[in-house]
Amino acid sequence: xxxxxxxxxxxxxxxxxxxxxxxxxxxxxxxxxxxxxxxxxxxxxxxxxxxxxxxxxxxxxxxxxxxxxxxxxxxxxxxxxxxxxxxxxxxxxxxxxxxxxxxxxxxxxxxxxxxxxxxxxxxxxxxxxxxxxxxxxxxxxxxxxxxxxxxxxxxxxxxxxxxxxxxxxxxxxxxxxxxxxxxxxxxxxxxxxxxxxxxxxxxxxxxxxxxxxxxxxxxxxxxxxxxxxxxxxxxxxxxxxxxxxxxxxxxxxxxxxxxxxxxxxxxxxxxxxxxxxxxxxxxxxxxxxxxxxxxxxxxxxxxxxxxxxxxxxxxxxxxxxxxxxxxxxxxxxxxxxxxxxxxxxxxxxxxxxxxxxxxxxxxxxxxxxxxxxxxxxxxxxxxxxxxxxxxxxxxxxxxxxxxxxxxxxxxxxxxxxxxxxxxxxxxxxxxxxxxxxxxxxxxxxxxxxxxxxxxxxxxxxxxxxxxxxxxxxxxxxxxxxxxxxxxxxxxxxxxxxxxxxxx
Amino acid sequence: xxxxxxxxxxxxxxxxxxxxxxxxxxxxxxxxxxxxxxxxxxxxxxxxxxxxxxxxxxxxxxxxxxxxxxxxxxxxxxxxxxxxxxxxxxxxxxxxxxxxxxxxxxxxxxxxxxxxxxxxxxxxxxxxxxxxxxxxxxxxxxxxxxxxxxxxxxxxxxxxxxxxxxxxxxxxxxxxxxxxxxxxxxxxxxxxxxxxxxxxxxxxxxxxxxxxxxxxxxxxxxxxxxxxxxxxxxxxxxxxxxxxxxxxxxxxxxxxxxxxxxxxxxxxxxxxxxxxxxxxxxxxxxxxxxxxxxxxxxxxxxxxxxxxxxxxxxxxxxxxxxxxxxxxxxxxxxxxxxxxxxxxxxxxxxxxxxxxxx
Numbered sequence: 087x088x089x090x091x092x093x094x095x096x097x098x099x100x101x102x103x104x105x106x107x108x109x110x111x112x113x114x115x116x117x118x119x120x121x122x123x124x125x126x127x128x129x130x131x132x133x134x135x136x137x138x139x140x141x142x143x144x145x146x147x148x149x150x151x152x153x154x155x156x157x158x159x160x161x162x163x164x165x166x167x168x169x170x171x172x173x174x175x176x177x178x179x180x181x182x183x184x185x186x187x188x189x190x191x192x193x194x195x196x197x198x199x200x201x202x203x204x205x206x207x208x209x210x211x212x213x214x215x216x217x218x219x220x221x222x223x224x225x226x227x228x229x230x231x232x233x234x235x236x237x238x239x240x241x242x243x244x245x246x247x248x249x250x251x252x253x254x255x256x257x258x259x260x261x262x263x264x265x266x267x268x269x270x271x272x273x274x275x276x277x278x279x280x281x282x283x284x285x286x287x288x289x290x291x292x293x294x295x296x297x298x299x300x301x302x303x304x305x306x307x308x309x310x311x312x313x314x315x316x317x318x319x320x321x322x323x324x325x326x327x328x329x330x331x332x333x334x335x336x337x338x339x340x341x342x343x344x345x346x347x348x349x350x351x352x353x354x355x356x357x358x359x360x361x362x363x364x365x366x367x368x369x370x371x372x373x374x375x376x377x378x379x380x381x382x383x384x385x386x387x388x389x390x391x392x393x394x395x396x397x398x399x400x401x402x403x404x405x406x407x408x409x410x411x412x413x414x415x416x417x418x419x420x421x422x423x424x425x426x427x428x429x430x431x432x433x434x435x436x437x438x439x440x441x442x443x444x445x446x447x448x449x450x451x452x453x454x455x456x457x458x459x460x461x462x463x464x465x466x467x468x469x470x471x472x473x474x475x476x477x478x479x480x481x482x483x484x485x486x487x488x489x490x491x492x493x494x495x496x497x498x499x500x501x502x503x504x505x506x507x508x509x510x511x512x513x514x515x516x517x518x519x520x521x522x523x524x525x526x527x528x529x530x531x532x533x534x535x536x537x538x539x540x541x542x543x544x545x546x547x548x549x550x551x552x553x554x555x556x557x558x559x560x561x562x563x564x565x566x567x568x569x570x571x572x573x574x575x576x577x578x579x580x581x582x583x584x585x586x587x588x589x
Numbered sequence: 590x591x592x593x594x595x596x597x598x599x600x601x602x603x604x605x606x607x608x609x610x611x612x613x614x615x616x617x618x619x620x621x622x623x624x625x626x627x628x629x630x631x632x633x634x635x636x637x638x639x640x641x642x643x644x645x646x647x648x649x650x651x652x653x654x655x656x657x658x659x660x661x662x663x664x665x666x667x668x669x670x671x672x673x674x675x676x677x678x679x680x681x682x683x684x685x686x687x688x689x690x691x692x693x694x695x696x697x698x699x700x701x702x703x704x705x706x707x708x709x710x711x712x713x714x715x716x717x718x719x720x721x722x723x724x725x726x727x728x729x730x731x732x733x734x735x736x737x738x739x740x741x742x743x744x745x746x747x748x749x750x751x752x753x754x755x756x757x758x759x760x761x762x763x764x765x766x767x768x769x770x771x772x773x774x775x776x777x778x779x780x781x782x783x784x785x786x787x788x789x790x791x792x793x794x795x796x797x798x799x800x801x802x803x804x805x806x807x808x809x810x811x812x813x814x815x816x817x818x819x820x821x822x823x824x825x826x827x828x829x830x831x832x833x834x835x836x837x838x839x840x841x842x843x844x845x846x847x848x849x850x851x852x853x854x855x856x857x858x859x860x861x862x863x864x865x866x867x868x869x870x871x872x873x874x875x876x877x878x879x880x881x882x883x884x885x886x887x888x889x890x891x892x893x894x895x896x897x898x899x900x901x902x903x904x905x906x907x908x909x910x911x912x913x914x915x916x917x918x919x920x921x922x923x924x925x926x927x928x929x930x931x932x933x934x935x936x937x938x939x940x941x942x943x944x945x946x947x
Contacts, residue, residue: 116775
């Protein structure tokens with residue numbers, strides 16, 4: 087049911103401003119908004135960052151775990167610090183990572199992060215200087231809706247958030263709705279474990295992202311443009327704001343709004359993100375209807391990822407064909423994040439369809455003897471290292487039963503216990519399941535419990551029903567999180583059976 | 590007339606109306622599809638996943654409660670689709686791993702029934718180990734009527750959606766996230782300290798008996814006989830079912846939504862205030878207080894004549910303005926009409942009032 091959202095949209099920002107969900111704060115927000123107290127409580131308790139309790143947040147994502155986050159947490163605790171272990175912070179290139187009380191990266195001196203060096207020919211070119219001339223936006227105004235769409239279609243641009251959906255179809259879908267009020271939303275709630283490309287894009291090339299969003303708004307006929315930026319990304323949000331200021335008059339035709347995440351991985355799912363923007367619990371909606379017809383406030387809405395928008399200026403400036411030609415097996419260049427057992431973790435812009443081997447080469451080579459890798463975040467499960475020459479693209483990996491997703495690649499060497507790695511990933515999915523549907527809510531807890539039990543007892547009987555439960559999570563869950571949450575365990579059992587024998 | 594067309598469910602040609610869901614068509618055709626989160630008064634949630642079916646052309650299984658029927662659609666339920674049956678088998682097993690079970694290993698039944706129990710009997714379940722979800726109950730809720738057991742809750746959210754969409758009271762909510770999710774209130778307070786009106790509609794809509802009426806928790810649904818009657822607490826005329834066991838009313842429930850004027854709803858009085866029926870102090874016949882100061886049984890004719898006589902005497906002695914009439918909201922409109930007629934026509938006074946008028 088669509089509810090009046092004007093006041094509801096203030097609920098989460100107000101709770102954050104007041105310091106989190108307490109009985110008192112809920113009452114106060116109720117007085118300020120008129121939203122029922124129970125609804126405010128229900129929304130607030132959904133979000134991790136609204137629970138209060140500031141302290142040092144130590145990342146327990148896969149890359150941080152294998153780089154010793156448990157030890158880091160223990161050391162900090164020994165020093166008397168208040169420490170909370172949290173889901174992946176998107177700082178995998180600084181593993182083991184932690185944030186201090188004000189969300190600044192802890193001990194940032196240890197930074198190892200790398201990017202592809204400046205090369206002006208690259209479509210995204212993270213290493214280049216920001217450019218606020220906005221030639222592409224000017225050209226786009228001349229091209230008009232159909233002209234822009236033609237270039238986007240020719241470019242073969244696929245959504246960079248994870249699904250790889252053709253961008254021109256989505257854009258056309260929104261722009262052809264009968265409702266005259268449409269919105270553009272930039273999904274910057276980057277939280278897929280091992281993914282930090284949007285972080286770097288916002289920090290380094292907000293110019294491109296903002297220009298791309300403006301061009302999208304021209305096409306779909308939106309007046310209001312929204313950012314939804316991950317709650318932990320303070321520096322990134324500041325970078326975007328600064329860039330917006332520099333873009334100045336070029337983008338004054340639109341109202342730019344900022345929403346911040348409040349600590350819920352699931353809000354990266356586009357419909358959960360919209361619910362969150364409306365001040366509600368971040369539970370994914372049933373689809374259909376899709377956001378292009380029923381999105382933010384029930385209006386046609388274009389929701390796209392940071393990187394997708396950032397590709398657009400190049401496409402308009404240089405032509406769709408030229409962008410397409412950057413790709414190897416699929417169109418365009420792609421930001422790959424890589425971390426884990428490699429020498430120079432970071433974000434690398436390579437042709438879409440590059441192999442793990444090529445990516446690792448860009449990232450300074452393997453550390454130790456590589457055994458497994460995760461091609462696209464926790465959601466993609468694990469592949470054995472003998473797939474290192476397969477192209478990392480959307481369609482190919484899907485055929486192989488996994489996915490490119492957000493292109494967050496993690497390499498594991500043979501010092502890692504695959505059952506342990508699967509347990510870490512399942513812990514993440516249990517913590518981040520929204521709880522709406524049973525296959526995911528109960529299934530992710532069940533699998534996490536059972537793999538933990540296996541690790542404690544060494545008895546494979548604990549995993550007897552894992553495949554059935556995984557199958558049902560994929561078939562029965564509402565959204566993409568539930569569908570893939572079993573993969574780290576079920577894929578590991580398939581590719582690394584020796585790691586799940588009696589021990 | 591809305592447009593009609595045909596869809597095929599399990600090979601059977603079914604007529605569907607424009608705007609209907611697959612579940613609505615299936616039910617009319619007598620094709621059973623299990624549901625937990627469906628309540629026809631509420632917007633479809635598609636959350637319990639029980640009603641998933643195969644729809645031709647759709648890669649994923651789809652919730653029949655929310656999926657609109659379309660001309661020529663080919664739908665397969667668990668009866669013909671192995672995939673849907675396997676889905677149900679594992680899904681029920683997961684629900685059971687998160688649910689209190691009895692000694693037979695089936696979901697336990699409370700005074701409010703448990704649809705999961707019947708469904709589990711129809712499926713080949715896996716014996717999954719209990720997941721011991723880290724939910725917390727609301728401690729110390731002392732309200733007199735409504736009891737919630739989170740260990741029997743499947744989080745279909747019918748109660749919270751009912752409280753919101755039908756009653757617009759919004760006393761309860763989903764709270765927490767993931768495996769910790771449960772039903773709560775603002776500050777996890779007792780219901781008496783919330784906007785709750787204790788209508789008990791949450792109990793009525795709960796499919797698994799996680800919500801029960803405190804007074805009536807022990808009596809199982811199959812142990813009672815239901816007697817349909819009209820609520821006499823006000824003039825609306827809500828229909829209700831007295832649940833009778835051993836000649837005693839042990840509970841009041843509302844009829845199926847969509848079948849009576851109250852559409853499955855009742856208020857706090859209709860649903861919970863039935864203790865008077867068997868109360869020892871209840872008047873069950875007309876009585877007149879004698880000169881000895883005690884009440885003595887009599888006939889209606891005598892009692893009414895006695896009351897009329899007394900009132901007439903007051904009117905004669907002190908005039909019509911000395912008499913006033915207050916009618917009850919438990920009376921019907923017709924009865925209230927007669928009451929003002931007695932006041933105005935018989936006693937010639939304007940002193941007439943009705944307790945619901947202020």
